[in-house]
Amino acid sequence: MHLVRLVVPALLVGVLCALTLVALSALATWIQDLVWDRLPAAWGVATTETWWTVLVLTVTGLLVGATIRWAPGHAGVDPATTDLVVAPLPLRALPGLAVALVLGLAGGVSLGPENPIIAINVALTAWILCRPRLGVPVQGAVGLAMSATIGAMFATPLAAALVLTETFAEGGDRTGPLFDRLFGPLVAAGAGAVTMVALEAPTFAIDLPAYPGVHVGDVLSAAVVAVVAALLTLLAVLAFPVVHRVFHGLRHPVLALGLGGLVLGLLGVLGGPLTLFKGLDEMKELSGEAGDMTWTAILVLAVVKLAALVVAAGAGFRGGRIFPTVFVGVAVGFAASSLVPSVPAAVAVSAAVLGAVVVVSRSGWLALFVAAVVVDDARLIPALCIAIVPLWLVVRNMPPMRVEPPADGASEFVATARA
Known part of the structure; x- marks a missing residue:
């Protein structure tokens, strides 16, 4: 009952x-x-x-x-x-x-x-x-x-x-x-x-070149791309507490977030419209434009988006880190596939999303799920399940993308407001 x-x-x-x-x-x-x-x-x-x-x-x-x-x-x-x-x-x-x-x-x-x-x-x-x-x-x-x-x-x-x-x-x-x-x-x-x-919810699936089918080499490719994406994302994790300390050291939220918005605007000009917003619609646009871009140009988008994520979260904007991380994974995957054309785009993108999301979320299940739904091809799930083995051995020793709250549970901004 x-x-x-x-x-x-x-x-x-x-x-x-x-x-x-x-x-x-x-x-x-x-x-x-x-x-x-x-x-x-x-x-x-x-x-x-x-x-x-x-x-x-x-x-x-x-x-x-x-x-x-x-x-x-x-x-x-x-x-x-x-x-x-x-x-x-x-x-x-x-x-x-x-x-x-x-x-x-x-x-x-x-x-x-x-x-x-x-x-x-x-x-x-x-x-x-x-x-x-x-x-x-x-x-x-x-x-x-x-x-x-x-x-x-x-x-x-x-x-x-x-x-x-x-x-x-x-x-x-x-x-x-x-x-x-x-x-x-x-x-x-x-x-x-x-x-x-x-209500016609948006989907995470993106348009990708047709996956030719499972190949033994896909497992190794997925593992390598996933680890590379994880290590790139680790740079953002390491920078995160430093950036957070800098912005919160300003002590006033209007000043800190105004400066944060200014930095985000400059990053937006550098990376272009694809590096703005939460990333869901933008990663779909990227899937249509990636074929006409060099791997270095695509990788720049991933780096700018990572920087924007760190600044936005560190400055104190209210929002989550999973959505923009998925965009970073998609961009890294397209860059990897462009650099090494023998790696199918579906393999590279799903593996890179897996690597990026597992670092930020620290959830293997969530990372596997998001990687699978982005490419929308169940044939890749076995390769992803094997690729996460070396990936998790790397990630479990990484610090989380989180800072310790003050001892009284209040943010520095709230302490200023109380004063």
Whole structure:
């Protein structure tokens, strides 16, 4: 009966989390179209590779900084100090977090929606379900909201199941059969995924040259490309705490994020429009343009995007690191295939996504899932499963892309606001 009672709340949470994602994404898309298309066209700015990019991102940084400084709850916690999921935030922090997220997505900041959306949905779910009459524990509400949001973002409950399985294993959770523990979250993830499919959710799959079929050499190629992508991404991980310390050393969020926006604007001019925004649409554009680019030009895109990711996350913008990391992996994969044409693009891209995502997420299951859905070819899964063996031996000794929060749990920006 316990599992039966979970069905209706889980379904409702799944739909609610998907609608939250859709609503905030739609608002960000509308503002993005206004700022990057309609206004430049009306004022005669023909391309984003101009001062307009610097202006928009600098203003975005100032606005996000003002939101963090003066909004109730200071737009939640600094994502640089957390993993994908955080404890439920107070409701008063959610409007500011939503505003900071929408501004960042619309303004071209190189971060995805995953961390803030999960934080918003976790807080709302806990507020609704964690009442004495309903009796849902906080941990259960967090699991439902996280699964529902991940299911909605990827339009399939599979990613949520993989992430939860890994979470249960790391936490030593042995309270009953595994599928009993996954039951409610999977219902929520399924409801979120179905809602997104009904609303024509975007897909992670990109257009690639036809994969000729499995070859023994593909396993070695995948392993090499994955490790190279991981080592490149490691440079960003090592730079991350230094960049975070520099920006937060400014002590005021408006100043820090305004400067961060300025740097992002300059990087956007250097890398071009493909290195802006969260990276989902941009990696699809890259798949159509990669054939006409040199491998060095494609690799420059990956490096600029990595730099933009480190600056955006280090400066304090509200957003996740998985989406832009997938773009980095796609770019590294196309560069590898262009440099060594004997390596099929599908093998190189999937392996590079695997290497980049596993470094940033520290989740082997999530990295395997994302690598598989980007190329959308199940024949590559065995090669990826073998390629992750040497990759994981390398990655498990790498530091995480995270900084330690202050002892009192508050960010330096919040400490300034309290003063």
